[in-house]
Amino acid sequence: MQVRIWGCRGSYPVSGADFIRYGGNTSCIEVWVGDTLIIIDAGTGMRPLGQHLRSPESPQTNRIHVLITHTHWDHIIGFPFFQPLRDVHTHLTIYGLRRSDRPLEKALTESLSRPLFALPLTSNPARIDFRELDFYTTYAIAPDVKVTTARLNHPYRAVGYRIESPSGCLAHITDTAPFDRILFGDEQVSWSSKDRTLDPASKAILDRMRQGVLDLAAHADWLIYDTQFEPDEYARRPHWGHSTPNHAIGIASQAQARHLVLFHHDPHRTDQQIDAIEGVYRARAAEYGLVLGAAREGLTLKREQTR
Amino acid sequence: MRLRFWGVRGAVASPGPATLRYGGNTSCVAVESASGDLLVLDAGSGFCPLGDALMKGPFGRGEGKMTLLLSHIHMDHLIGFPFAVPVHIRGNRFTIYGPAASRTRLEELHEGLVAPAYSPVYTIDNIGSDLEFRRISRKPFQVGEVRVEAQRFPHGVGVHCWGFKLTAGNRTLVYIPDVEYAGGSLHNEAIEFVRGVDLLIHDAFFTQADYMPYWGHCLSRHGVLLAEAAGVSRLILFHHSPDRSDDEIDALVADHRDELYERGVSLRVDAAYDGMTIHL
Numbered sequence: 001m002q003v004r005i006w007g008c009r010g011s012y013p014v015s016g017a018d019f020i021r022y023g024g025n026t027s028c029i030e031v032w033v034g035d036t037l038i039i040i041d042a043g044t045g046m047r048p049l050g051q052h053l054r055s056p057e058s059p060q061t062n063r064i065h066v067l068i069t070h071t072h073w074d075h076i077i078g079f080p081f082f083q084p085l086r087d088v089h090t091h092l093t094i095y096g097l098r099r100s101d102r103p104l105e106k107a108l109t110e111s112l113s114r115p116l117f118a119l120p121l122t123s124n125p126a127r128i129d130f131r132e133l134d135f136y137t138t139y140a141i142a143p144d145v146k147v148t149t150a151r152l153n154h155p156y157r158a159v160g161y162r163i164e165s166p167s168g169c170l171a172h173i174t175d176t177a178p179f180d181r182i183l184f185g186d187e188q189v190s191w192s193s194k195d196r197t198l199d200p201a202s203k204a205i206l207d208r209m210r211q212g213v214l215d216l217a218a219h220a221d222w223l224i225y226d227t228q229f230e231p232d233e234y235a236r237r238p239h240w241g242h243s244t245p246n247h248a249i250g251i252a253s254q255a256q257a258r259h260l261v262l263f264h265h266d267p268h269r270t271d272q273q274i275d276a277i278e279g280v281y282r283a284r285a286a287e288y289g290l291v292l293g294a295a296r297e298g299l300t301l302k303r304e305q306t307r
Numbered sequence: 308m309r310l311r312f313w314g315v316r317g318a319v320a321s322p323g324p325a326t327l328r329y330g331g332n333t334s335c336v337a338v339e340s341a342s343g344d345l346l347v348l349d350a351g352s353g354f355c356p357l358g359d360a361l362m363k364g365p366f367g368r369g370e371g372k373m374t375l376l377l378s379h380i381h382m383d384h385l386i387g388f389p390f391a392v393p394v395h396i397r398g399n400r401f402t403i404y405g406p407a408a409s410r411t412r413l414e415e416l417h418e419g420l421v422a423p424a425y426s427p428v429y430t431i432d433n434i435g436s437d438l439e440f441r442r443i444s445r446k447p448f449q450v451g452e453v454r455v456e457a458q459r460f461p462h463g464v465g466v467h468c469w470g471f472k473l474t475a476g477n478r479t480l481v482y483i484p485d486v487e488y489a490g491g492s493l494h495n496e497a498i499e500f501v502r503g504v505d506l507l508i509h510d511a512f513f514t515q516a517d518y519m520p521y522w523g524h525c526l527s528r529h530g531v532l533l534a535e536a537a538g539v540s541r542l543i544l545f546h547h548s549p550d551r552s553d554d555e556i557d558a559l560v561a562d563h564r565d566e567l568y569e570r571g572v573s574l575r576v577d578a579a580y581d582g583m584t585i586h587l
Contacts, residue, residue, distance in 0.1 A: 024322030025320070
């Protein structure tokens with residue numbers, strides 16, 4: 001298994017001298033398991049990934065699996081600019097949450113279409129299939145590649161993924177709030193909500209969610225986790241649906257993941273600030289025997305030997 | 308008028324080392340008149356850093372006032388709006404002129420942009436500031452001391468992009484961010500619209516080498532030809548392809564300057580970059 005980050009910014013893309021080393025593109029991750037290519041999310045990082053896939057430096061395949069965590073703009077806006085869409089030989093399967101209110105295909109094709117984009121997504125030459133997933137289920141998407149899902153605590157809900165193969169295991173947990181104060185669902189959580197007492201039913205759902213995330217992360221080689229906020233920011237915006245590095249370390253250490261990757265950086269976070277965050281939390285993670293690093297564009301994670 | 312470019316890309320944001328000097332944000336230009344009227348041309352991803360900068364002034368106190376002119380409703384001209392901080396501050400006022408069959412339709416479009424599937428905002432009713440939507444027409448209107456005229460330009464199959472002409476005192480600029488002239492030739496209408504203006508900001512998405520017909524964009528050369536034909540004094544190449552690197556933009560500008568010099572044409576050509584400021 002080989003993992004490469006093409007976009008690790010949250011909310012919206014940023015550009016400029018403050019964002020050169022970690023990068024300004026929004027969520028997109030390339031995962032190779034042998035000959036199988038899996039892409040997680042379709043943020044602006046998907047455009048450079050598409051160019052790379054068509055270059056001689058990249059392994060070649062026409063079969064591409066795309067796991068969508070949720071359809072907020074920063075996770076889908078790069079899709080129309082993914083070069084392999086223009087190739088009639090490309091066969092994409094797009095995976096995302098099964099929802100009763102709106103099919104996945106509709107959520108993606110209606111937004112990535114006119115009037116907001118010049119061309120409808122499905123008018124591209126590539127073949128596109130949609131496959132809807134349920135929470136807490138394992139799917140064999142290719143030989144030796146299993147994908148397991150879990151519910152994340154984010155407005156309108158999001159999917160956490162575990163990609164498992166004999167050559168490695170990646171857990172991808174974004175976007176999510178922690179599992180203690182606010183329960184996010186399809187309905188909007190009131191913007192004025194601060195410290196509220198949770199009813200037992202909500203508490204039970206959050207406990208189930210947290211266990212699901214622990215299961216995804218259990219003994220993972222790499223745990224990529226939403227750490228958009230610093231603690232003071234989380235205190236002001238608990239209703240935004242994002243976590244801090246402390247929350248991530250809590251999950252990673254309990255799940256005995258090996259390597260925690262801080263992901264979904266706030267758009268205002270400069271390279272220097274991410275350096276500082278990485279330094280502080282790396283030391284804290286080391287107390288749990290956990291390797292920690294901040295995601296940056298171009299970061300490649302690889303485990304050669306099989307277990 | 309004082310202009311500042313906050314986003315100069317087309318299609319999709321393209322941050323990174325190869326685009327550091329010209330910038331990777333999508334379309335957004337702020338124009339301020341001498342008496343402080345604020346007009347913003349498009350709300351691509353550059354609208355977010357503009358919003359951050361505005362927070363240091365009246366917008367940070369909920370006393371800001373902006374007129375936003377949307378040339379058309381492609382995402383590279385809209386995506387910054389729901390994320391910009393001043394938009395969520397109570398008391399700030401945004402008058403949004405956009406292309407739509409009706410004012411209601413423009414409001415619906417913004418509602419769709421922040422719908423729960425796509426944004427944690429859920430509905431524009433959650434946006435704290437005052438939003439007033441207005442439909443663009445050819446009828447000129449006044450924003451403080453700035454006179455605004457609009458004209459429709461072809462932008463791919465069945466799509467139009469509004470170009471804007473802003474006049475304050477004896478200074479005039481024209482903004483045409485996305486245009487593909489039918490048949491590859493300039494319209495007399497376009498020449499008339501920009502005739503004699505001090506500054507033309509023009510689509511430069513394609514070059515001869517990478518031109519894709521019917522994609523809604525012209526060649527950078529078309530902006531040069533238009534500026535020359537209309538007697539414009541200064542041309543700013545805008546809406547760069549996300550694939551165009553800094554070095555490639557440098558070379559493009561140098562080629563145009565060389566060619567104009569050889570022909571003895573006195574037209575100043577520059578390429579827009581994030582942070583570029585012009586006093587007009």
